[in-house]
Amino acid sequence: MKNTTAPLCSEKRSKFGDVLVTTLFVLIIFGFSIAIFIIPDKKFSNDENRSLQVFPTYPNISAFTESFFSGDFGKKISDYYADQFPLRDAFVGVKAMTERVMLEKQNNDVIFGKDGSLITRFYYPDVNIIDANIKKINKALSGLGIPAYICVPPRTQDVMSVWLPDGFPEEPSNEAFEALENELADTQIKYIDLRSALLAKADMGEQIYYRTDHHWESLGAYYAYREIADNIGFKPKEPDEFSVKTVTDSFFGTTWSKAGAKWIKPDSIESYEPINGSRFEVDIMKYRDGRGDIARTMDGFYDESCLTTKDKYAYFLSGNYADVSIRKITDEKRETLLVIKDSFVNSLVPFLAQNYDIRLIDPRQYTGKISDIVASGDYCAILCCINMDIISGSDVKIA
Amino acid sequence: MVFSSLEFLFGYLPISLALYFLVPFKYRNFIIFAVSLAFYGWGEPVYIALMAATIVIDYTCGYFIDKYRANKRLAKKILILSIVLNLGILGFFKYCDFFIVNLSKIAFLSFLKPIGLPLPIGISFYTFQIMSYTIDVYRGEGGVQKNIISFGAYVTLFPQLIAGPIVRYKDIDSQLNSREHSVALFADGARRCVAGLAKKVLLANTAGELFKMYQTIPSDSLSTVGAWTGILFYTFQIYFDFSAYSDMAIGMGKMMGFTFLENFNYPYISKSITDFWRRWHISLSVWFRDYVYIPLGGSRKGTLNTYRNLFIVWFLTGFWHGANWNYIIWGLYFFVLLVIEKAFLLKKLEKLPEFVGHIYALFFIIMGWLIFVFEDTAAGMEYFKNMFGSAGFINSQAVYDLVRTLPLLIVLSLASTPYPKRIYYRLYDRFPSFRSAAPILTAAVLLLSVAFLVDSGFNPFLYLIF
Numbered sequence: 001m002k003n004t005t006a007p008l009c010s011e012k013r014s015k016f017g018d019v020l021v022t023t024l025f026v027l028i029i030f031g032f033s034i035a036i037f038i039i040p041d042k043k044f045s046n047d048e049n050r051s052l053q054v055f056p057t058y059p060n061i062s063a064f065t066e067s068f069f070s071g072d073f074g075k076k077i078s079d080y081y082a083d084q085f086p087l088r089d090a091f092v093g094v095k096a097m098t099e100r101v102m103l104e105k106q107n108n109d110v111i112f113g114k115d116g117s118l119i120t121r122f123y124y125p126d127v128n129i130i131d132a133n134i135k136k137i138n139k140a141l142s143g144l145g146i147p148a149y150i151c152v153p154p155r156t157q158d159v160m161s162v163w164l165p166d167g168f169p170e171e172p173s174n175e176a177f178e179a180l181e182n183e184l185a186d187t188q189i190k191y192i193d194l195r196s197a198l199l200a201k202a203d204m205g206e207q208i209y210y211r212t213d214h215h216w217e218s219l220g221a222y223y224a225y226r227e228i229a230d231n232i233g234f235k236p237k238e239p240d241e242f243s244v245k246t247v248t249d250s251f252f253g254t255t256w257s258k259a260g261a262k263w264i265k266p267d268s269i270e271s272y273e274p275i276n277g278s279r280f281e282v283d284i285m286k287y288r289d290g291r292g293d294i295a296r297t298m299d300g301f302y303d304e305s306c307l308t309t310k311d312k313y314a315y316f317l318s319g320n321y322a323d324v325s326i327r328k329i330t331d332e333k334r335e336t337l338l339v340i341k342d343s344f345v346n347s348l349v350p351f352l353a354q355n356y357d358i359r360l361i362d363p364r365q366y367t368g369k370i371s372d373i374v375a376s377g378d379y380c381a382i383l384c385c386i387n388m389d390i391i392s393g394s395d396v397k398i399a
Numbered sequence: 400m401v402f403s404s405l406e407f408l409f410g411y412l413p414i415s416l417a418l419y420f421l422v423p424f425k426y427r428n429f430i431i432f433a434v435s436l437a438f439y440g441w442g443e444p445v446y447i448a449l450m451a452a453t454i455v456i457d458y459t460c461g462y463f464i465d466k467y468r469a470n471k472r473l474a475k476k477i478l479i480l481s482i483v484l485n486l487g488i489l490g491f492f493k494y495c496d497f498f499i500v501n502l503s504k505i506a507f508l509s510f511l512k513p514i515g516l517p518l519p520i521g522i523s524f525y526t527f528q529i530m531s532y533t534i535d536v537y538r539g540e541g542g543v544q545k546n547i548i549s550f551g552a553y554v555t556l557f558p559q560l561i562a563g564p565i566v567r568y569k570d571i572d573s574q575l576n577s578r579e580h581s582v583a584l585f586a587d588g589a590r591r592c593v594a595g596l597a598k599k600v601l602l603a604n605t606a607g608e609l610f611k612m613y614q615t616i617p618s619d620s621l622s623t624v625g626a627w628t629g630i631l632f633y634t635f636q637i638y639f640d641f642s643a644y645s646d647m648a649i650g651m652g653k654m655m656g657f658t659f660l661e662n663f664n665y666p667y668i669s670k671s672i673t674d675f676w677r678r679w680h681i682s683l684s685v686w687f688r689d690y691v692y693i694p695l696g697g698s699r700k701g702t703l704n705t706y707r708n709l710f711i712v713w714f715l716t717g718f719w720h721g722a723n724w725n726y727i728i729w730g731l732y733f734f735v736l737l738v739i740e741k742a743f744l745l746k747k748l749e750k751l752p753e754f755v756g757h758i759y760a761l762f763f764i765i766m767g768w769l770i771f772v773f774e775d776t777a778a779g780m781e782y783f784k785n786m787f788g789s790a791g792f793i794n795s796q797a798v799y800d801l802v803r804t805l806p807l808l809i810v811l812s813l814a815s816t817p818y819p820k821r822i823y824y825r826l827y828d829r830f831p832s833f834r835s836a837a838p839i840l841t842a843a844v845l846l847l848s849v850a851f852l853v854d855s856g857f858n859p860f861l862y863l864i865f
Contacts, residue, residue: 016834016835017586018585018587019586021586021589021837021841021842022585025589025842025845028845029413029416030413030417036409071444074442077406077410081404081405081406081409082405085405085409085853091850091853094847095850095853096854098850102810103803103805104804106803108854108855123616124615124616124617124620124796165803167802168799170795171620172796260854
């Protein structure tokens with residue numbers, strides 16, 4: 001074989017080329033190095049909805065020494081470069097474009113779906129995680145003297161098969177829900193199957209999930225509400241009993257941020273208000289030293305101020321809190337439903353609240369026991385509504 | 400710090416290069432020594448002390464070996480002392496827990512508990528490198544280095560400190576004292592460095608993420624096609640990862656006027672396992688040949704001794720890669736294959752069409768990586784069964800993920816052959832316009848690699864564990 005590692009032959013070597021390569025290399029390496037320090041640090045990334053690492057500073061030399069020798073300083077510098085790199089957004093976009101050019105159907109585990117959708121890809125579930133979570137939920141919710149229900153909002157991949165690329169494997173979704181149902185069969189909790197109902201709607205061509213976010217749209221939440229009504233046994237409001245309004249058409253959600261697919265168009269968010277003029281109050285609780293106080297009371301379900309931020313899904317109930325109570329402003333006596341929730345429930349509440357007063361507990365933030373809540377209040381039933389991403393992918397903290 | 404990180408490329412590297420070129424030549428080794436220590440200490444500052452001790456020990460031993468050269472027995476004693484100390488340090492930091500864990504399985508030793516020391520970065524590489532110094536001095540193949548700064552620069556030389564190539568002292572002896580710097584060399588170095596970065600960031604990391612994805616598939620859903628695709632991605636990951644590091648090392652060495660020997664020569668176009676080991680991690684094979692195999696007598700003392708020597712070399716090669724049984728098995732696996740080839744297979748293969756040799760070699764290389772990648776041998780066995788159909792031949796996931804990554808697989812396969820470089824040279828030789836455009840291409844590849852780096856926090860460097 002020819003010696004392939006020999007340098008470029010000298011007679012053909014272009015002096016101009018050598019100078020140009022050297023210049024470009026030095027310019028790029030030094031240019032970005034200087035730019036990152038000159039450009040003022042950004043404290044927050046809207047696209048990612050998180051704080052960024054700024055250049056680490058220390059009050060005195062011993063604090064620095066300690067940080068340096070523990071490796072903490074190195075970690076912070078590494079994060080600093082990752083978070084503050086010049087033209088970061090453009091680079092992320094270039095990466096996504098490259099994947100697309102390579103005919104790759106996903107980037108950073110987000111699928112480039114049909115109709116401009118961006119869908120988080122989930123692989124085969126870890127059945128043990130599902131088992132452990134259901135066991136914990138069952139332990140916390142059973143034997144409390146009131147009926148317990150569970151519904152698991154599917155992930156976009158589980159229902160929007162119309163958006164998925166051709167030949168997309170269904171087994172991972174199916175296996176997750178099979179494992180869920182198998183495990184629930186041994187419990188006293190009644191399972192409300194949302195996936196079949198939502199799949200049917202999606203297959204009929206209805207857009208029930210956001211294209212650029214992992215949540216369901218208000219319409220999807222409405223169909224889930226009907227399914228819950230059928231199972232618990234109350235009469236749901238009909239679609240014509242709501243007035244629907246598009247409150248924003250510039251919503252770029254979580255999957256958009258992750259995919260770096262800058263060519264995708266934004267989503268819109270719809271609000272549903274009952275036409276009978278019912279009004280609702282939302283109390284957000286704050287806990288300090290185990291004691292809860294009302295931190296804030298919202299007039300209605302929607303927080304308009306969130307529509308001007310990146311995280312526009314927080315329009316529903318102003319985001320996620322440990323403990324939230326929703327009441328209809330009325331003299332009539334209403335039953336109260338205890339809901340163990342995640343963020344999917346935020347857009348479900350405007351519907352459920354038409355039939356019940358609601359207490360929402362978010363187990364990711366609430367540290368007390370469910371049995372204590374049930375003992376100290378008057379609840380007609382418990383509904384656990386935590387989406388499949390959490391049930392199959394993380395440790396649900398519930399007691 | 401790893402080369403393929405933003406803080407290296409846009410912090411450490413420009414500062415080091417600027418310091419290096421701003422000072423007159425006689426201070427440049429000192430700059431190399433200083434910035435290399437900073438590079439080494441970045442992750443684990445306390446280990447700088449370990450590095451300093453190692454340098455002092457071997458500097459001193461080298462000095463006295465040279466001084467008492469006339470007294471063969473004394474010189475040999477000093478050499479043995481330095482070897483024992485170096486291997487002792489390596490053994491303590493890298494292999495202590497392995498022995499503790501295995502000994503604690505014996506009933507009356509069950510009280511033994513692993514120490515859990517973090518492995519000093521690159522210790523396997525630089526220990527071998529530094530041992531070559533005292534041995535070369537003893538053999539008279541390399542001159543003694545009287546300047547401790549230059550000696551420190553040799554040991555810590557940041558381009559190849561943590562993942563090779565393992566530079567033998569005799570290969571670099573004269574370069575330490577005088578070397579050339581030029582725009583042409585710097586340009587070659589920059590080209591090589593960018594090529595390495597692209598291999599690591601665009602190819603190895605992407606392949607690595609895909610292999611990781613295949614590893615998450617439960618064994619009852621991993622079809623034959625899926626399992627083979629997965630291990631194929633690992634096969635590409637480890638080659639592009641490791642050879643990229645050598646490319647960047649060679650490239651940065653060139654920028655500073657050093658010439659390191661090549662470490663990889665398209666290993667996946669091998670026609671036999673013997674051929675593979677002449678092309679894979681060449682500096683390690685050469686080290687074992689020069690410092691273990693030949694001193695043991697090599698192949699000159701009869702068939703039986705030859706096999707014994709090969710056994711020792713391959714056991715050590717495996718064990719060098721990691722303190723775990725799977726690495727030992729991996730080394731001995733190659734011992735068996737190489738012995739079979741030596742005994743008769745190579746001659747048989749020569750008579751067969753070339754493609755038979757390629758397929759044979761690739762098959763056993765891939766099976767080797769299977770042993771290599773699973774430290775948990777039970778998990779490795781599961782994967783092995785999946786490769787041969789324990790969960791069916793094919794399923795929709797395997798088809799879907801194979802189709803979507805097919806263009807990448809084609810790129811990876813082509814990039815494993817000499818063709819891209821040959822085409823590049825041909826274009827370069829034939830078209831003056833390409834000669835002018837090539838630098839733009841290099842810059843574009845550099846920026847694209849930066850885009851991938853910025854995009855992803857996923858940047859584990861495989862060879863950091865050694």
